[in-house]
Amino acid sequence: MQYKNKAKFIYLGIVISFLLVFFINIGVQMNIPYSSRAFLEYQIVPVYSKVSESVENIFVKNGDYVSIGQPLFEVDKNIYIAQYTSALGQYNEVLDSIKNLKNDIEKNKVLVSKNKVLVEQNKKELLKYKKLFDKKYINELDYEAMNTKLIESEKILKESQNTLNNLLVKYKKEEESTPQLLIAEGALKKAEINLKNTTILSPISGEVVMDNFYQNTLIKQDTTLFYVKNDNILTVNVDLKEKNLKSITKGREALIVFDGISQQVIKGKIEKITSVLVEGFSTSNTLVDITDDNRWVRDPGKIRVSITIENSNLIKNLSSGSKASVILLSESNNIFYDALAKLWINIIRVFNYVY
Secondary structure, eight states: OHHHHHHHHHHHHHHHHHHHHHHHHHHHHHOOEEEEEEEEEEEEEEOOOOOOEEEEEEEOOOOEEEEEEEOOEEEEOHHHHHHHHHHHHHHHHHHHHHHHHHHHHHHHHHHHHHHHHHHHHHHHHHHHHHHHHHHSOHHHHHHHHHHHHHHHHHHHHHHHHHHHHHHHHHHOSSSSHHHHHHHHHHHHHHHHHHHHEEEEEEEESSSEOSSSOOOTOOOOOOOEEEEEEEEEEEEEEEEEEEGGGTTTTOOOOEEEEEEETTOOOEEEEEEEEOOTTTTOOOOOTSSSOOOOOOOSSSSOOEEEEEEEOOEEEEETTTHHHOOOEEOOOOOOOHHOOOOOOOOHHHHHHHHHHHH
């Protein structure tokens, strides 16, 4: 009987221990999410040229610190100067043609007015000639000559009106919408942009990371040549389980251990939570890829979380992409969960160092 009671207590103890570990495990996963698949990311921006030509001058070297907008290098601009000069000439030529068209219109308006006056005068003269002809004061030859003069003046008026109408069709009251001017302006703007792009400026402030970049090298448009990195803005990206989404909030504190400096525990804060999962989109020309999984419990979804390092000077000797383990401290500053988080990250720190 005594052994049976002991056995009951042992079984009860096992069950309670199992349930205790089970619920602690759930509480830990829900309150202090952990992942060993984090990586360091520098702010790195590629440097490229928007025009193709040979490199003429290089103003910086590898390791130099540059400010945003600072000239890095320039390409041979002679051909782009020539293109700009040609485009400027064509633009001015179109402006002159519009100006000449306006002058021609004004001249033809005056001419049409004069021809109208002349036609009216000839009509009045013809009436006088008709009266004189009816009274036999002039002969038929003089009358017909006046009639011919009227017909000729009407013909000249019609020709001048047609010329004016043709000029008005070519001219637009809103000169800036003239097709030839728009084409010339576009060509001039493009040439101006290309000429401006012959000097390549730094996209951000940071350190130049340059390798095998020399003067007189022929470069292609939109091809990455080297990089500028800013190691004052360092973030750690980690994919955490989607079920923790409610508790993963901006500003929540995290503890990080990098493989490269596993003897240190680094502090950070959540800066951004990405709202799109890897499986959250598909291209327009394909169907959504639904994974065929026979597991009883499927893998949980993951969300990308970006964590800003509090003291970036501690990890500036690490390379971008360095691996790390991350655990979040409890959202409500729970002493028990925070203690477990610190204990676990230190265990990981020791194992990372040994392993």
